Amino acid sequence: MNRKEKTPDSSRTLGRIDEAIIDVLRHNGRITYQKLATLVHLTASPCQQRVRKLERLGVIRGYGAFIDVQKVSPGLSLQVLVAISNQNRRTAQKAFEACVENCPQVLECRLIGDPFDYSLRMRCKDMKHYRALTEVWLENEELYIDKLVAYPELAVVKHSSTHCD
Secondary structure (H helix, E strand, O other), X not given: OOHHHHOXXXXXXXXXXXXXXXXXXXXXXXXXXXXXXXXXXXXXXHHHHHHHHHHHOXXXXXXXXXXXXXXXXXXXXXXXXXXXXXXXXXXXXXXXXXXXXXOOOEEEEEEOOOOXXXXXXXXXXXXXXXHHHHHXXXXXXXXXXXXXXXXXXXXXXXXXXOOOO
C-alpha cells in the first residue's frame, strides 16, 4: 500500500480507475466484477481489490435498491425547513435530532445554515397527516421549534444515483 492510501482523506487516494469504478457502481451496483473490470480496463482480480479498498475506506458505504416509494406507499413527499430557537439551542438540537431519528415519516434530515437549521425530506399519507405530526413537534417544549416551512414535492426532475427515494 502506498503512502497516499494510508491517509484518512479518501479523496487523495482515488485515482482515475477508482473514479471509473465508482461511476459504474453508482449506476449499477449489481454488476459482476468481470463486467466492471472490462468497463474500467482491468482484469477481474485487481478490479475486485480496488472495490474492496473503496469499501474499506468508506467511499463505498453499501449497496441497495432504488425503490419507487409512490408504488410502495402512495402519499405526499415534502421538503421541510425547520428553525430552532436560539434558547437552549444545543439541547434543542439534540432533542430534535433524536425526535426525527425515531420518526419513520422523516426519510432524511440535514443540518444546514441560517436562517433555518434543518432540511427534512418527509413522506406522509396526506397533508392532514403531516399537520398532525408537526403539531406534536410544535407542542413539544423540548424541541424549541420556531418555524416549520413545508414544500410539497410536485415532481422529481432528476434522481440522485447516490440516494434512494
